[in-house]
Amino acid sequence: MPALYDTFLVQEPLRQDPFAVTHNPSDVATLLEVYKKSSEYFTERDRRRAVERLQYELGLVHIQGGQWRKALSVLRPLWEDVRWRTDGWWLLLQVLAEAVRDCARRCGDWETVVQVEWELMSDCFSRTTLGEMYDFTRCLEGAEGLGASEKVVRRENQFPSPLSLTAAFGAVQGNVGEVLPMQVTISSHSHQNTAQLTPSRIVISFDGGLKGVCIEHKPEHKASTGADDTTIYDISLNASDSKDSPSPSSAARPSYYLYGFCDLTLRPGKRKAISFNVIPRDSGTVRVTSIVSSTQVGPWKLDFVVSEAEYITQEAILVKNKGGVGRRGAGNRGSNEIRIYPKPPKLWIGLPTLKKEYLTDETIALDVEITNEEDDDVEVTLECQFLGKADDVPALDWVQETASHDPLSNGKDRTTSPLELGRLEKCGSRTRQAKFGAKSLPTETVLEVKALYHLLSEPDTSISKLFVQDVIIDRPFEANYDFQPCVDTSPWPSYFSFPTGINDDDPAHGLRQIWQTTARLASFAPEPLVIESLALELLHVQEGAICDISKDDIPLISTSETVIAPNDFHESKFQVTTQKKDLDDRRSTAIRFQLRVRRRRQSPNSPLATTIVPAPDLTIPFGEPRVLASLDTPEDNEDTDNIIPISYTIENPSTHVLNFDISMETSDEFAFSGPKSGNVNLVPGVGYGV
Numbered sequence: 001m002p003a004l005y006d007t008f009l010v011q012e013p014l015r016q017d018p019f020a021v022t023h024n025p026s027d028v029a030t031l032l033e034v035y036k037k038s039s040e041y042f043t044e045r046d047r048r049r050a051v052e053r054l055q056y057e058l059g060l061v062h063i064q065g066g067q068w069r070k071a072l073s074v075l076r077p078l079w080e081d082v083r084w085r086t087d088g089w090w091l092l093l094q095v096l097a098e099a100v101r102d103c104a105r106r107c108g109d110w111e112t113v114v115q116v117e118w119e120l121m122s123d124c125f126s127r128t129t130l131g132e133m134y135d136f137t138r139c140l141e142g143a144e145g146l147g148a149s150e151k152v153v154r155r156e157n158q159f160p161s162p163l164s165l166t167a168a169f170g171a172v173q174g175n176v177g178e179v180l181p182m183q184v185t186i187s188s189h190s191h192q193n194t195a196q197l198t199p200s201r202i203v204i205s206f207d208g209g210l211k212g213v214c215i216e217h218k219p220e221h222k223a224s225t226g227a228d229d230t231t232i233y234d235i236s237l238n239a240s241d242s243k244d245s246p247s248p249s250s251a252a253r254p255s256y257y258l259y260g261f262c263d264l265t266l267r268p269g270k271r272k273a274i275s276f277n278v279i280p281r282d283s284g285t286v287r288v289t290s291i292v293s294s295t296q297v298g299p300w301k302l303d304f305v306v307s308e309a310e311y312i313t314q315e316a317i318l319v320k321n322k323g324g325v326g327r328r329g330a331g332n333r334g335s336n337e338i339r340i341y342p343k344p345p346k347l348w349i350g351l352p353t354l355k356k357e358y359l360t361d362e363t364i365a366l367d368v369e370i371t372n373e374e375d376d377d378v379e380v381t382l383e384c385q386f387l388g389k390a391d392d393v394p395a396l397d398w399v400q401e402t403a404s405h406d407p408l409s410n411g412k413d414r415t416t417s418p419l420e421l422g423r424l425e426k427c428g429s430r431t432r433q434a435k436f437g438a439k440s441l442p443t444e445t446v447l448e449v450k451a452l453y454h455l456l457s458e459p460d461t462s463i464s465k466l467f468v469q470d471v472i473i474d475r476p477f478e479a480n481y482d483f484q485p486c487v488d489t490s491p492w493p494s495y496f497s498f499p500t501g502i503n504d505d506d507p508a509h510g511l512r513q514i515w516q517t518t519a520r521l522a523s524f525a526p527e528p529l530v531i532e533s534l535a536l537e538l539l540h541v542q543e544g545a546i547c548d549i550s551k552d553d554i555p556l557i558s559t560s561e562t563v564i565a566p567n568d569f570h571e572s573k574f575q576v577t578t579q580k581k582d583l584d585d586r587r588s589t590a591i592r593f594q595l596r597v598r599r600r601r602q603s604p605n606s607p608l609a610t611t612i613v614p615a616p617d618l619t620i621p622f623g624e625p626r627v628l629a630s631l632d633t634p635e636d637n638e639d640t641d642n643i644i645p646i647s648y649t650i651e652n653p654s655t656h657v658l659n660f661d662i663s664m665e666t667s668d669e670f671a672f673s674g675p676k677s678g679n680v681n682l683v684p685g686v687g688y689g690v
Contacts, residue, residue: 031061052082056096063099072103076112085160094125110140114152114297118304121162123191123268135195136162140298152302162190162197163266165291165306167204168314168335170275170328174286175344176209179277183317184215184291186264187271198265199293200301202274203257207289209282209340211258213237215274218261230325232273232318235260273318280340288312288336312336346373347380349449349467352431357526359476360438362609365399368449370421371429380421380453384434386471387446394436394445423456440612442474476525479595479613486514486575487630487649493583508546510580511622511653517574519595521613523564531562532598532608536574536615540592544585548577549593563602578620586623586655593618625658626651652682 035058042050055078062071079100084093097116104112117139119125163186170181184204190197204213215235237258262274280286290307306312314335316327348371358364372378386393398419424430449467454460493509517536523529541547551574564570578589595613600606632645652658663677 032058035061048083052078052084059099059103063103068103068106072100072107072109072112075100075103079116090124090126094120097125110300111152113139114300114302115159118162118302119159121190121194121197122160123162123189124160126191126193134193136197137195137295137297140300152297152300153305155305155307160189161304162188162194163199163293163304164189164311165202165293165304166314166335167288167291167312168317169338170317171338173339173341174280175341176280176283177343178279180280180338180340181275181317182278183273183275183314184213185271185273185314185318186266186293188266188268190268192268194268196265196267197295199295199304200264201294202264203290203292203294204288205290205292206286208284208286209280210278210286211256211281213260213276213278214257215260215262215264215276217264219263219265229269230271230273230318232275232320232325233262234275235262237276237278275317283340283342286338286340309336345451345453345463345465346375347371347378347451347453347463347465348373349451349465351447351449351469354469354471355526356472358438358471358473359525359609359611360440360442360473361611363435363437363607365433365435366447367431367433369429369431370424370451372424372426374426374455376455376457377426378424378453378455379459380424380451382419382421382432383450383452384419385448386436387448392443392445394439396434396436399433399435418452424453438473444470444472447471474524476529476599476611477521477523477597477613479519479521479615481615482518482520483618484516484518485626485628486516487628487647488512488514508579508581510545510583510585512577512579513620513622515576515578515618515620517576517593517618519572519574519613519615521564521570521572521595521597523566523568523570525566528563528565528602529599530602531564531570532600534562534570534572534598535596536572536576537594537596538591539594541578542587542589542591544582544587545578545580545589547591550575550577576618580622584655586653588619588621588623591618591620623654625654650680650682652684655684657681657683 035054039051039054039058042048042054055074059071059075059078062068062074075096079096082093082096084090084096097120101113101116101120104110104116117136121134121136165184165186167182167184170183174180184202186199186202188197198217200217202215204215206212237260239258258278260274260276262272264272266272287309290305291312292306293304295302295304316335319326319328348369350369350371351366352369353365353367368382368384370380370382372380382398384396384398386396398417419432421430421432447469449469451465451467452462453465454462490512493511519534519536521534536549536551538547538549551572562570576591578591580589593615595615597611597613598608599611600608626649628649628651630647630649632647650660650662658681660680660682661677662680664672666672666676
């Protein structure tokens with residue numbers, strides 16, 4: 001019994017601390033057998049984490065026993081397949097990787113050393129505790145038995161990497177023989193306690209009608225623009241036998257690559273975007289199949305390969321902007337894939353009379369010019385339309401050469417009827433005119449001109465050419481308004497001589513007020529405009545009142561032409577007279593106006609256009625007392641030196657008797673003759689002048 005208690009309380013050394021037993025071969029063998037059976041047990045029950053832990057501890061037992069090759073045979077498969085990467089257990093993974101590296105060094109497995117050191121450069125791990133500046137290119141120093149030239153391959157989808165390589169095409173689609181922009185971005189994800197990394201070259205391979213691209217390191221290349229973390233380069237590509245190639249070894253390069261040069265040195269946490277142009281040679285779908293960066297490590301070379309689409313795809317193109325570096329969306333088929341179409345048609349479409357900006361409410365004529373650059377005569381049909389909803393875009397129509405009627409269509413269909421242009425000779429050109437009426441609201445729309453044609457030598461082969469142009473339509477005018485009350489010199493309606501026999505057809509006989517409306521019209525047109533006429537129109541007046549508008553003792557619509565320059569003002573004054581129909585009606589009255597401007601451009605034969613400029617509502621309070629000031633116009637024979645006649649008119653439109661105290665203070669700057677104070681009692685509907 002005592003022996004049983006002793007065994008229970010104090011276990012055997014092998015069970016207490018398995019890693020402390022290193023000298024007794026029988027204990028080590030027993031421990032290895034326990035680990036083997038335990039691994040088999042947990043493997044049968046799919047307890048992978050327990051199996052990984054046992055494999056790790058088994059490797060440590062081999063390390064303590066000095067059996068480095070056995071330890072490497074256990075730890076390397078574990079390092080390659082361990083789940084700790086997906087779980088984010090970076091500290092445990094770092095300890096395991098360092099153990100694999102030490103075993104590989106002692107066993108002379110330098111390929112494993114390079115692969116482990118490449119992963120340990122990733123910023124997922126921390127090397128600050130080691131107190132050293134880590135340099136990956138020196139990881140093979142002191143190695144013995146190295147071959148003259150060996151290649152080590154690592155792939156993006158296997159392990160964390162200190163680099164990421166992405167590529168993107170700068171267009172949604174391309175054509176055979178046309179320049180296609182492209183960009184490759186190399187980003188550093190190494191931790192800060194590492195030296196800069198300099199790949200010797202980057203090779204991009206394609207599936208489709210594009211040659212491969214090889215970008216070699218050249219330190220003196222300067223960046224076109226840069227930011228704190230991003231640098232953008234614009235480089236040119238040349239064939240291997242090009243005279244522009246600066247490398248003396250260009251003759252030894254493969255001819256199926258295009259070559260360029262760039263500074264590929266990358267510090268921790270930085271990225272470089274390299275932009276260049278390629279020219280497709282065949283139609284079809286072109287995709288980036290792989291991006292390979294080669295880094296020299298002593299006599300060996302590490303090729304980092306990115307071949308899966310999810311790692312190659314670049315979400316946006318990095319471009320230069322005012323803030324440094326901006327982003328522009330890549331193609332909609334995936335940034336690493338693009339559709340290349342056959343050689344584009346050689347039919348040129350242009351708008352020679354297109355203006356930068358058009359104005360609302362005017363008739364706009366566009367000349368559409370077609371030039372045949374094909375090697376044969378063609379038969380052409382033209383279609384022209386504005387893109388957008390039918391109710392939001394103007395209607396277009398072609399101007400027939402023999403037509404004398406108005407070419408503007410009143411239909412709602414925004415697409416014009418196809419125009420049969422007929423036969424167009426080789427190198428010939430023809431112009432047709434399309435007209436449309438701009439709507440009253442400013443807009444920025446897109447005009448699409450489509451040419452359908454075929455060569456006379458190939459009548460069964462239809463070819464199309466699409467031309468798209470932005471058309472900006474903006475308001476020519478904006479206005480602000482000033483409403484000022486005026487003194488009405490006509491007599492007020494009298495309560496003591498009220499008209500009799502009034503019916504609905506009789507004119508208004510209530511209170512009346514006169515207001516002066518000043519409209520200041522500002523021109524935002526890009527060129528001077530001729531104002532043919534300008535009128536303030538009454539849209540609505542509340543029930544119970546009438547309104548009349550005149551233009552300061554001249555006709556309501558001025559027939560004299562006025563030229564208003566861009567960003568200039570034109571002022572017009574109107575007199576608004578409003579009168580209540582009923583003498584007892586003291587309610588406020590709201591009046592709604594609009595300003596109608598008839599104008600044209602200064603160019604000859606420019607059509608007239610009418611623009612409506614909205615105005616704010618005018619609310620007239622008929623039941624509130626008012627005090628109005630006016631200047632009296634002196635007669636010609638009067639001496640007006642230093643005398644300014646001012647009249648103050650007090651009005652009582654209310655239904656009550658009101659008492660007004662009148663007083664004015666004189667000073668050295670303001671003096672007048674007569675009494676300085678007074679008192680006035682006004683009965684309803686009476687005005688008093690001072």
